[in-house]
Amino acid sequence: MNPFEIVLMALQAAALMAVSPLVVGIIRKIKARMQNKVGASVLQPYRDLRKMFRKESAVSENASFLFRLIPYVCLTSMLLLAAMTPFVYTQVIAPYADVIAMVYIFTMFRFAMVLGGLEGGSAFGGMGSSREVMMSVLIEPALLISIMTLSAMTGAGFDLSAISGSINARGAAAICPALLLAGTSFVITMVAENTRVPFDNPDTHLELTMVHEGMLLEYSGRGLAIMEFASMVRLTIFMALLGTLFFPWGTAMAMTAAELSVSLLAITVKMLAIAFGIALLESTVAKMRVFRMPNMLTASFALALMAMVSLYVL
Amino acid sequence: MRLGDPIACDPALLAQYVKAYCDEGWRVVSMFASESSPGSTVNVLLRRGGEVARVASETVGSYPAVSALVPAASVFERAMWEMSGVVPEGHGYLVPAIYWRKGDGHPLQKAPYSIDGEERVPLPNNPIRGAGLFEIPVGPVHAGVIEPGHFRFSVAGEPILEMRVHLGYAHKGIEKMMEGPVSRNRAHLAERISGDNAVAHSLACAHIVEGDAPVPRRARQIRVILSEIERIHNHLDVLAGLCTDCAFSVAAAYGSEVRERLLRANREIFGNRLLMGNVVPGGVRNDLSREDVSKLEAAVMHAGFGAKKLEGYIRRTPSVVDRLETTGVLRTEDALRYGTVGVVARASGVASDVRAELPYEEYGALSFNPVSLKKGDVMSRAAVRADEIVESVSLILQCTSEMEEGEIRRGYETPDGLSCGIVESPRGELVHCADVRDGEVWRYSIRDPSFVNWPAMEVAVLDNIVPDFPLINKSFGLSYSGNDV
Numbered sequence: 092m093n094p095f096e097i098v099l100m101a102l103q104a105a106a107l108m109a110v111s112p113l114v115v116g117i118i119r120k121i122k123a124r125m126q127n128k129v130g131a132s133v134l135q136p137y138r139d140l141r142k143m144f145r146k147e148s149a150v151s152e153n154a155s156f157l158f159r160l161i162p163y164v165c166l167t168s169m170l171l172l173a174a175m176t177p178f179v180y181t182q183v184i185a186p187y188a189d190v191i192a193m194v195y196i197f198t199m200f201r202f203a204m205v206l207g208g209l210e211g212g213s214a215f216g217g218m219g220s221s222r223e224v225m226m227s228v229l230i231e232p233a234l235l236i237s238i239m240t241l242s243a244m245t246g247a248g249f250d251l252s253a254i255s256g257s258i259n260a261r262g263a264a265a266i267c268p269a270l271l272l273a274g275t276s277f278v279i280t281m282v283a284e285n286t287r288v289p290f291d292n293p294d295t296h297l298e299l300t301m302v303h304e305g306m307l308l309e310y311s312g313r314g315l316a317i318m319e320f321a322s323m324v325r326l327t328i329f330m331a332l333l334g335t336l337f338f339p340w341g342t343a344m345a346m347t348a349a350e351l352s353v354s355l356l357a358i359t360v361k362m363l364a365i366a367f368g369i370a371l372l373e374s375t376v377a378k379m380r381v382f383r384m385p386n387m388l389t390a391s392f393a394l395a396l397m398a399m400v401s402l403y404v405l
Numbered sequence: 406m407r408l409g410d411p412i413a414c415d416p417a418l419l420a421q422y423v424k425a426y427c428d429e430g431w432r433v434v435s436m437f438a439s440e441s442s443p444g445s446t447v448n449v450l451l452r453r454g455g456e457v458a459r460v461a462s463e464t465v466g467s468y469p470a471v472s473a474l475v476p477a478a479s480v481f482e483r484a485m486w487e488m489s490g491v492v493p494e495g496h497g498y499l500v501p502a503i504y505w506r507k508g509d510g511h512p513l514q515k516a517p518y519s520i521d522g523e524e525r526v527p528l529p530n531n532p533i534r535g536a537g538l539f540e541i542p543v544g545p546v547h548a549g550v551i552e553p554g555h556f557r558f559s560v561a562g563e564p565i566l567e568m569r570v571h572l573g574y575a576h577k578g579i580e581k582m583m584e585g586p587v588s589r590n591r592a593h594l595a596e597r598i599s600g601d602n603a604v605a606h607s608l609a610c611a612h613i614v615e616g617d618a619p620v621p622r623r624a625r626q627i628r629v630i631l632s633e634i635e636r637i638h639n640h641l642d643v644l645a646g647l648c649t650d651c652a653f654s655v656a657a658a659y660g661s662e663v664r665e666r667l668l669r670a671n672r673e674i675f676g677n678r679l680l681m682g683n684v685v686p687g688g689v690r691n692d693l694s695r696e697d698v699s700k701l702e703a704a705v706m707h708a709g710f711g712a713k714k715l716e717g718y719i720r721r722t723p724s725v726v727d728r729l730e731t732t733g734v735l736r737t738e739d740a741l742r743y744g745t746v747g748v749v750a751r752a753s754g755v756a757s758d759v760r761a762e763l764p765y766e767e768y769g770a771l772s773f774n775p776v777s778l779k780k781g782d783v784m785s786r787a788a789v790r791a792d793e794i795v796e797s798v799s800l801i802l803q804c805t806s807e808m809e810e811g812e813i814r815r816g817y818e819t820p821d822g823l824s825c826g827i828v829e830s831p832r833g834e835l836v837h838c839a840d841v842r843d844g845e846v847w848r849y850s851i852r853d854p855s856f857v858n859w860p861a862m863e864v865a866v867l868d869n870i871v872p873d874f875p876l877i878n879k880s881f882g883l884s885y886s887g888n889d890v
Contacts, residue, residue: 122654125654125655126654126655126657126658126659127658127659127662128658214539214541214542214543217539218541218871221562288652289652289724292652294652294654297548297549297650297875298543298547298548298549299543299871299872299874299875300650300872300875308548373652373654374654374655375655375722376653376722376724377648377651377652377653377722377724377725377727377728378651378652378653378724378728379724379727379728380727380728380870380872380873381563381870381872382563382870383727
């Protein structure tokens with residue numbers, strides 16, 4: 092790895108984090124347009140973050156030092172993941188970009204968030220946390236298996252860059268039932284993991300139904316800004332993974348100006364398409380009952396399992 | 406409506422009297438204490454279809470609780486105990502209903518009452534206890550922009566085992582402010598009891614002040630139009646709110662838009678978005694020009710079609726139907742037991758509608774089909790609202806097509822004695838009562854439909870899960886301000 096590549100990877104991770112509020116802003120804008128509303132500017136999430144960063148942070152009397160620490164744990168785990176995620180250029184911090192490490196850094200993030208929800212000592216934090224845990228025990232295996240299906244399919248081991256590169260190199264020949272099934276499973280886990288509709292309503296502060304917002308309820312000021320930002324980055328990472336692992340065509344494999352610019356264009360189009368899909372989903376379905384979530388997540392797990400099995404059967 | 410002489414009874418027998426009436430199919434519609442010397446007169450207002458009866462009992466200090474035999478009386482007795490100092494002996498759940506403060510004396514007694522030295526009554530914990538059970542306090546300050554109310558949930562995980570509603574945060578003392586010379590204009594005050602039901606409250610108040618003399622026909626028709634527009638915008642608000650609460654954002658945005666257009670038309674035609682200031686004692690304030698009538702018809706038709714379309718969105722989306730059906734079931738027997746009224750009762754198989762049973766204004770001359778469904782879940786309540794919007798549109802169009810030129814206001818005289826105004830507000834049967842003595846309102850009692858429907862919600866949420874509570878609450882569509890008067 093030459094120094095130039097390292098700079099490029101750092102740039103890529105920084106870019107992924109920098110655009111994440113924009114991604115959220117675009118989803119919100121599309122949703123607003125679908126509701127016949129003008130909607131806030133796509134830059135609004137940046138303004139919100141700037142505003143929250145300037146405000147003082149109030150901490151509950153019941154909270155321990157963990158409460159203050161947790162936003163940084165969340166931010167750090169997202170920083171790590173951003174560095175591991177193929178975005179414009181497939182060669183990331185390989186060979187450290189490992190599938191299993193990635194899944195469990197997501198788990199670390201979730202675990203920290205659940206703890207943060209409990210720390211404040213409020214009833215809503217506890218409710219949000221308990222629902223999040225219920226969901227996460229089902230998300231984790233589905234996520235792991237759907238990505239491992241790819242590694243089994245490509246024979247590229249657990250290296251994210253290698254998986255992405257291998258599927259990319261095969262071109263259209265890579266499209267097979269396993270890829271599509273695993274991709275579908277991944278989409279469901281993406282929606283659930285990021286607590287979007289129909290699993291949770293990201294726009295509501297309706298206290299009794301909250302999952303994600305419930306855990307963040309006690310945070311304010313800088314703590315809240317960091318948590319919100321980390322959640323935005325998480326959504327962007329998931330979207331990027333969908334675009335570069337499952338459907339990696341167009342992503343640059345070599346470091347030439349031509350390939351990089353094609354790749355930049357490709358990832359922009361993919362991200363916009365995924366954002367549109369999420370907005371469309373959120374506009375056409377209602378939030379499901381809490382007790383229906385396990386069914387949906389089990390379906391996602393079953394799809395991932397079928398993807399894995401189909402590799403060996405078909 | 407002027408009420409005749411009451412059936413007087415001994416306080417010890419009051420409960421038996423009321424029970425005997427209820428066994429014959431009567432329903433307690435209101436209860437209030439009016440001070441007399443040496444104690445207070447406990448008035449029980451009962452209704453069966455178009456008949457209204459009053460049982461009155463001179464009480465000093467305490468009397469055996471009516472609610473021991475008739476559960477629907479429970480919430481009234483709590484309010485009487487707290488506000489007028491009449492103690493119901495043997496009441497099973499004697500906690501404040503409105504004011505939640507303990508002071509020297511009682512706010513609705515005639516003796517001067519001072520708020521200095523008042524103490525807040527602590528909110529009671531739910532009686533249910535056990536391992537793994539949690540009590541979740543919610544409110545009165547909520548995360549969204551809604552009225553203040555405190556809810557206590559006892560949950561085992563997500564299912565609700567017990568829920569108690571504690572209101573009173575919007576207490577304004579309107580019953581006390583209503584007392585005084587009859588000549589004083591009370592309509593503007595009545596409109597502010599619950600702003601979204603301004604027409605219904607001012608109408609109930611007008612019915613008391615006007616005595617039994619009818620107002621001009623044109624005024625009666627305009628009053629019907631106002632009442633029905635109010636019903637439409639309230640129902641639209643609930644339907645849109647249901648969509649918001651289950652994150653069905655496109656339909657929610659559409660419903661809010663339809664309602665907003667209607668409110669803007671209200672401002673243009675009647676000068677106020679919530680139709681305040683239109684119903685006045687003796688008639689209505691603003692006449693409608695020919696041009697106004699056609700604007701009105703267009704606005705109302707638009708709202709009617711909008712409501713149908715919104716209902717279609719809800720019914721055609723399986724994920725929404727899944728949330729609404731079988732959620733928050735209020736069974737027919739509970740609806741009767743708690744004396745529920747309005748949409749809540751009609752969705753649970755209790756077909757009670759003041760407009761049909763005790764017609765006021767022009768309702769007797771108009772034809773409409775009272776809506777009633779059986780299941781009592783959130784979906785039924787939504788469906789009743791959607792159907793009622795269509796009926797309301799039809800009622801308004803009937804009125805506008807039959808309108809003739811004429812006066813819209815007439816003089817009136819308020820009779821002494823006890824009179825009541827019973828109207829069907831968008832939330833259901835609304836009752837105002839006034840005890841007029843020598844040209845002075847001695848006691849004014851306001852019974853918003855929310856007051857009797859809130860206790861029914863405590864039952865409807867049982868065995869549901871906590872995240873479904875907002876939907877159930879919205880489907881009841883109750884007023885906090887109207888409850889707390």
